[in-house]
Structure formats: C-alpha cells, structure tokens
Amino acid sequence: xxxxxxxxxxxxxxxLLAAPASxxxxxxxxxxxxxxxxxxxxxxxxxxxxxxEQSDVEVVAVYTGNYDETKxxxxxxxxxxxxxxVALVSANFVLEFKLNDQIVPLDPFxxxxxxxxxxxxxxxxxxxxxxxxxxGKLYAIPYQNSTPLLYYNADLFKAAGLDPEKPPQNWAQLxxxxxKLTKKDSERWGLMMPSEYDYLGWLISAxxxxxxxxxxxxxxxxxxxxxQPSTLGAVRFWDDAVxxxxxxxxxxxxxxxxxxxxxxxxxxxxxxxxxxxxFVRENAKFNYKVGFVPGNLRNAVPIGGGSLVTFKxxxxxxxxxxxxxxxxxxxxxxxxxxxxxxxxxxxxxxxYALPEMKAFTAQNPDALIAVQQLQYAQPWFATFNTVAVxxxxxxxxxxxxxxxxxxxxxxxxAQRKADEIMLPYVQSTALTVGTGG
Amino acid sequence: xPSRILARLGPAQIGSAxxxxxxxxxxxxxxxxxxxxxxxxxSGGSRDMASLLxxxxxxxxxxxxxxxxADFALYYLNTLLVVSGILAVQLVTISxxxxxxxxxEFAGKDILFTLFLLQLMLVPPIxxxxxxxxxxxxxxxDSLLGVMAPYLASAxxxxxxxxxxxxxxxxxxxxxxxxxxxxxxxxWHVLLPLARPGLVAFSIVSVAxxxxxxxxxLMVVNAPEKRTLTVGLASFAAGAEGGQEWGLLAAGTxxxxxxxxxxxxxxxxxxxxxxxxSGVKG
Numbered sequence: 001x002x003x004x005x006x007x008x009x010x011x012x013x014x015x016l017l018a019a020p021a022s023x024x025x026x027x028x029x030x031x032x033x034x035x036x037x038x039x040x041x042x043x044x045x046x047x048x049x050x051x052x053e054q055s056d057v058e059v060v061a062v063y064t065g066n067y068d069e070t071k072x073x074x075x076x077x078x079x080x081x082x083x084x085x086v087a088l089v090s091a092n093f094v095l096e097f098k099l100n101d102q103i104v105p106l107d108p109f110x111x112x113x114x115x116x117x118x119x120x121x122x123x124x125x126x127x128x129x130x131x132x133x134x135x136g137k138l139y140a141i142p143y144q145n146s147t148p149l150l151y152y153n154a155d156l157f158k159a160a161g162l163d164p165e166k167p168p169q170n171w172a173q174l175x176x177x178x179x180k181l182t183k184k185d186s187e188r189w190g191l192m193m194p195s196e197y198d199y200l201g202w203l204i205s206a207x208x209x210x211x212x213x214x215x216x217x218x219x220x221x222x223x224x225x226x227x228q229p230s231t232l233g234a235v236r237f238w239d240d241a242v243x244x245x246x247x248x249x250x251x252x253x254x255x256x257x258x259x260x261x262x263x264x265x266x267x268x269x270x271x272x273x274x275x276x277x278x279f280v281r282e283n284a285k286f287n288y289k290v291g292f293v294p295g296n297l298r299n300a301v302p303i304g305g306g307s308l309v310t311f312k313x314x315x316x317x318x319x320x321x322x323x324x325x326x327x328x329x330x331x332x333x334x335x336x337x338x339x340x341x342x343x344x345x346x347x348x349x350x351x352y353a354l355p356e357m358k359a360f361t362a363q364n365p366d367a368l369i370a371v372q373q374l375q376y377a378q379p380w381f382a383t384f385n386t387v388a389v390x391x392x393x394x395x396x397x398x399x400x401x402x403x404x405x406x407x408x409x410x411x412x413x414a415q416r417k418a419d420e421i422m423l424p425y426v427q428s429t430a431l432t433v434g435t436g437g
Numbered sequence: 438x439p440s441r442i443l444a445r446l447g448p449a450q451i452g453s454a455x456x457x458x459x460x461x462x463x464x465x466x467x468x469x470x471x472x473x474x475x476x477x478x479x480s481g482g483s484r485d486m487a488s489l490l491x492x493x494x495x496x497x498x499x500x501x502x503x504x505x506x507a508d509f510a511l512y513y514l515n516t517l518l519v520v521s522g523i524l525a526v527q528l529v530t531i532s533x534x535x536x537x538x539x540x541x542e543f544a545g546k547d548i549l550f551t552l553f554l555l556q557l558m559l560v561p562p563i564x565x566x567x568x569x570x571x572x573x574x575x576x577x578x579d580s581l582l583g584v585m586a587p588y589l590a591s592a593x594x595x596x597x598x599x600x601x602x603x604x605x606x607x608x609x610x611x612x613x614x615x616x617x618x619x620x621x622x623x624x625w626h627v628l629l630p631l632a633r634p635g636l637v638a639f640s641i642v643s644v645a646x647x648x649x650x651x652x653x654x655l656m657v658v659n660a661p662e663k664r665t666l667t668v669g670l671a672s673f674a675a676g677a678e679g680g681q682e683w684g685l686l687a688a689g690t691x692x693x694x695x696x697x698x699x700x701x702x703x704x705x706x707x708x709x710x711x712x713x714x715s716g717v718k719g
Contacts, residue, residue, distance in 0.1 A: 028659055041506065044661065062659040065671060072565070073656055080569035082578055 024058040025321040027085035032070040057321040083311035085322035091131045091307045092382040098134040105137040127377030140307035142347035146275040147301040154287040156268040167291030178247035181268035190247035192267040194255035201390040207234035209300035221384040222426040227415035235407040274370035278343030299376040384425035392417035474687035499688035512669040526589045535598025556592040583657040601635035637711040
C-alpha cells in the first residue's frame with residue numbers, strides 16, 4: 001500500500017511538473033469536434049505535422065468539447081488572462097466575439113505581407129466572406145464549411161415510380177415526392193429534417209432564404225426578420241409537411257434520429273449537413289444520391305461550419321506564431337486534405353484544382369454536388385447574442401412542429417422575443433445616433 | 438425453494454415485488470442498453486441500435502476501437518490522481534472544519550457557518566471564470582492540481598462532519614481529556630473513529646462527483662496528456678454533424694463507468710450502512 005502511494009506520488013510529480021524545454025514559441029490551438037471522434041485524432045496529427053515541418057512554433061492542439069463549450073472555454077481562458085492563440089470557432093460566433101472585443105483583426109498581418117483583405121479573400125467562396133468579416137475588417141479565416149444538402153434513397157425512389165436521377169427541384173415537388181414515398185402508420189417517412197437546437201435555426205433560415213427572404217440583417221447585428229412573409233412561409237411549409245400532408249414525423253427530431261432512420265430505410269429523403277457526407281458514404285447500405293436543397297422562389301442555402309480566430313491579449317511572439325499557424329492551416333493543401341478527411345467542403349476554390357482533390361472528386365462525384373450548390377450559398381445567421389436570438393425562433397417552431405401553436409402566432413412571438421434580446425445592443429448602437437444621448 | 442416462498446407470500450407482496458421489479462427495470466434500462474450496445478457488432482448506421490436484446494455474435498471490436506481512440510490508461514491514472522488527491526485533502530479539511538464548528542466556541546461562529554452553507558446554493562458554472570482566474574494567478578492552470586484546487590475544501594463535507602460530530606456524546610471526549618489528551622488527540626483517537634460512517638458516505642459522494650465531472654477539467658486542462666476520463670471520452674465520442682458511432686460510444690462509456698460500478702457492487706453493504714447512518718442521499 002505504501003509503495004502504491006509512493007508510485008502515485010511520483011506519477012503526480014511527473015504529471016504536474018513535466019514541461020518540455022524548447023526554443024520554439026509554444027501556442028495553444030483550441031478545437032471542437034463537430035463531426036466525429038476520429039477527427040480529434042486527425043487534428044492531433046495535423047499539429048504534429050506542422051511542428052515537424054518548422055522549428056519556430058510549437059502548436060499544442062487542445063480538444064475543447066463542442067462548439068458551445070469551445071466558446072465558453074475560450075472566453076473563460078481569455079478573461080483569466082490565458083487567451084488561446086488560435087481557436088476553431090463556429091463561424092457565426094465571430095460577430096459576437098468581435099462585439100465583445102475578444103478577437104483581433106487579421107488585416108495588420110496581411111498588410112505586413114504587402115497584401116490586403118480583398119486579395120486574401122478572393123480565393124475563398126464568396127458566400128463565406130461575410131461571416132469572416134465585421135465592419136469591413138477580416139476577423140476569421142474559414143476552415144471547415146458546410147451547407148444543408150438533400151440526401152435521398154434511390155432504391156426507394158425507383159420502388160415509388162420516381163426517377164432517381166431527378167431529385168425534387170422545388171417545394172411543390174418535395175411535398176409531392178414525399179407523399180409518394182411515405183408509407184402509412186409511421187412505417188416510412190417521405191421526408192425527415194433535424195429540428196433540435198442549432199440545426200433547426202439553420203434549416204429554417206435555409207427555407208426562408210429559398211423563399212426569397214433574408215432571415216436576418218447580415219450587415220447589422222440588431223435585426224432579424226422572423227415575422228416577415230418569407231419566414232412565415234418557411235415555417236408554414238414545415239407545419240404543412242407534418243400536419244397537413246403527414247410526410248414528416250411530428251415533434252422534435254434530432255439529427256441522430258434522422259440519419260439512423262435514413263440508414264434503416266425509414267426515411268426516404270433527409271436534409272442534413274454536407275459535413276455528414278463521409279458518414280453517409282460509409283454507412284448507407286443502399287444506393288443513396290444527393291441533390292440541392294429544393295427552393296421555392298429561388299435556390300438558396302446558408303453556410304455553416306467553423307473558422308479560425310486569434311484572441312486579444314497575446315504576447316507579441318505568440319501573436320506572430322498564431323498567424324504563422326493560421327496561414328499554414330488555411331493553405332489550399334491543408335484545407336483540401338481536411339476536406340477529404342471530413343466531408344466538409346474546402347473553403348478555398350483553388351483547393352479543388354489540386355491533383356489530389358481532382359482524383360478524389362472524380363471518385364466521389366457527390367462531393368462535387370455540395371460544391372456546386374455553393375453558387376446559391378448565403379452567409380450564416382449571426383447577431384448580437386446569437387444563440388439566444390436563434391433559440392427565440394427555434395422554441396416557437398418546435399411548438400409548431402409539436403402541434404401546440406400555429407405558424408402565424410409563432411413567428412410573431414419569436415420576433416418579439418428576439419427584439420427584446422437584441423434591445424440593449426440596438427439602443428447602444430442604431431438608436432443612439434442623433435438622439436444626443 | 439422459490440415456489441415455497443411464493444406460496445407463503447400474499448398477493449399484495451407479490452404485487453409490490455412485481456412493481457419493484459418493473460421500476461428497477463426502467464431504472465437499469467440505460468445501463469443495460471449500454472452493455473448490449475458495447476458488445477454489438479457495428480451495424481452501419483445503427484439499424485438495431487435501440488434494441489435491448491443481446492447481439493447474436495458479441496464482439497470486442499468496439500473496445501479495441503475505444504482503446505485505439507483514446508489513451509485510456511493515462512486517463513484512468515489522471516482521473517484517479519484527481520479523485521484521490523481531492524478526497525485526501527478534503528478528509529483533512531472537512532474533519533478540522535467540522536470539528537471547529539461542532540465543538541469550538543468563537544466569535545462569529547454562526548455567521549461563518551451560514552456563509553459556509555450559502556456556498557451550496559451557488560451553481561458551479563457561474564464560478565468557472567472566477568475560479569479559472571484564481572487558478573491562473575496561482576500558476577496551476579493546465580495542471581491536475583488546477584483541476585483539484587477548487588474542491589480542496591467542501592461546504593457540504595464540513596456540514597456533514599459537523600452534524601456527525603454533534604451526534605457523538607461529549608462524555609467520550611471528557612473521559613479522554615481527563616486522561617490528559619490534547620484536542621487533536623481527541624479528534625484523532627475518539628471522534629474520527631466514531632464518525633467513520635459519515636466519512637465513508639462523504640467519500641462516496643465526493644469520488645462519484647469528481648469521477649464524473651466534465652466542465653471544470655475541460656476548462657482547466659489543455660495538454661492532451663492531462664485529460665481526465667470524461668474529457669477523453671468526449672474527445673472521441675462527441676458528434677454534432679455526423680452520425681454517432683453508438684457501439685464505440687457505449688464501449689467508451691462502459692470503460693469510464695466500470696470502476697465505479699465495480700466498486701459499488703463490491704462495497705454495497707458498507708455503502709448502504711453508511712448512508713443509513715449518516716442520512717446522506719447520493
């Protein structure tokens with residue numbers, strides 16, 4: 001027993017004191033695991049590769065939970081005086097980090113290299129640029145990105161007399177196909193979409209945009225358009241799919257239930273992130289196909305995913321090291337390799353011109369559909385206090401999906417709640433102009 | 438003989454036994470599911486993931502994958518260090534503080550004790566930033582000591598020990614004092630042995646709480662080699678946009694929970710006695 005305690009004490013001492021001596025600037029890279037576990041291992045490998053390639057900077061890859069926990073940890077660490085050098089954050093949190101004055105603009109780094117924001121962003125897909133910039137300055141580099149995508153079971157299409165080469169193009173067809181594919185008594189649903197927090201807000205904004213709307217003001221963090229006709233129409237579509245046409249299950253469905261039902265053949269069409277593509281490819285035991293998310297007035301999808309940011313309050317050497325690492329991570333080669341590993345699309349257009357990427361897309365043509373849909377992509381919902389404002393709408397739509405509320409009342413209540421949440425910001429910005437305090 | 442026992446029981450007893458079995462089944466369902474899923478071969482998108490029936494061909498593949506995914510040996514060691522380190526210091530601090538509040542007379546004792554109890558009302562997440570700031574100032578950020586630091590004193594434990602000491606008649610102490618014992622000798626030789634059930638009950642609550650804790654270790658620790666079991670498990674099991682590898686997740690969760698389950702089964706009788714004695718509920 002005494003010996004065991006001795007061993008434990010020695011182990012404590014080793015664990016508490018161990019610190020490798022090295023001349024390189026050591027920086028921390030906070031990353032969440034938004035897709036699945038093997039990505040955490042791959043991320044550790046990426047850091048290892050970077051450390052081996054050069055000797056000035058040593059990166060420690062720190063796993064920090066999911067996107068929300070990463071945000072909590074980064075902000076807590078920053079307030080405690082230990083800001084992470086680089087963090088991979090949800091792309092729509094960038095605005096909030098900036099409004100809280102927690103991240104720094106990247107323009108000075110670009111200027112030092114004789115370039116500027118516009119030249120740097122030119123290679124990135126246009127839809128990604130808005131979420132990376134705030135007030136005309138670059139605050140984030142897109143790293144892993146996604147859009148919603150329609151996945152469908154081609155075998156079930158054939159059985160229902162539908163052409164598997166022709167996915168539904170608009171909402172009317174989507175409902176029509178779903179009706180044909182639905183089997184009574186919940187045996188099979190024609191259409192399933194995730195309606196848990198975060199996913200629901202993302203998809204409702206997708207339907208609003210496809211309905212011609214804007215959902216939120218992409219250049220000012222104090223306005224959302226929840227009670228506008230384009231949003232109301234989107235919520236009505238979901239409500240009708242559940243309660244009128246009965247092609248979608250009632251209540252709140254999470255994305256795990258959606259993907260499991262799809263694999264089990266209990267859902268013929270599903271709308272999920274392009275980030276799920278690798279997972280579907282590995283697990284679908286039938287002929288699956290992918291298509292654009294059907295539009296109503298137009299084709300439109302929001303982007304999603306994560307961006308790299310660097311925090312305020314770093315010592316000078318770490319600040320420089322952070323930029324070196326961010327630049328390396330966002331090179332076309334690195335972005336392409338991460339895209340092939342994960343299923344996210346690469347944010348740089350030039351990544352798709354690389355030989356390895358061409359070989360990959362030739363073998364997996366469905367990966368290109370996600371990229372082709374990018375021509376219709378729009379920025380991602382971001383406001384002051386993003387999460388609370390997003391939930392104001394999600395709570396109401398979930399009530400609609402559960403049959404407790406009508407779309408008209410729901411969008412009005414959502415708008416009122418969102419306005420209340422954004423009021424402090426609105427009063428300190430837009431409403432102070434010209435009032436003389 | 439079961440049939441003879443059944444014959445002696447009235448219908449009311451059989452009914453309540455059946456009801457208890459049903460409740461027990463509901464309570465153990467998640468655990469049963471985890472065990473079954475951990476041994477089920479990966480079934481591509483989990484077609485039968487909800488099934489409670491054991492797989493026809495059980496496999497250890499999920500455990501192999503779990504061990505490959507994360508350095509479990511290291512995470513066990515880290516968690517063990519954190520849990521035992523916290524407990525060792527806690528037992529000293531709560532015994533001394535409990536003794537002070539139970540036996541000593543000093544100015545402001547009641548106010549101080551109320552303040553102590555008020556800590557129990559605070560929700561841990563609101564303390565994340567202040568605690569992290571303190572940990573950084575102490576220079577123990579990103580270390581296992583930092584994970585332990587906020588828990589080295591325990592309001593709950595102090596309260597429990599104070600109540601336990603108060604139930605012990607003063608006669609024992611007075612006898613010891615007459616024999617010339619000092620206060621610390623009284624505490625060590627007289628009070629603590631009599632307070633054992635309270636200490637055991639507190640230890641169980643403390644070990645279970647810190648074994649399962651996620652948010653605070655996630656906040657303090659950065660280096661991968663200092664991860665605790667919960668953080669390590671999440672690093673390969675969390676999923677948001679992809680589907681879930683249910684088998685792997687179940688195997689990993691089983692590995693994390695197993696030591697506590699085994700310990701509970703082994704010391705079941707002592708645990709229940711302690712809880713009955715001290716009136717603590719888990």
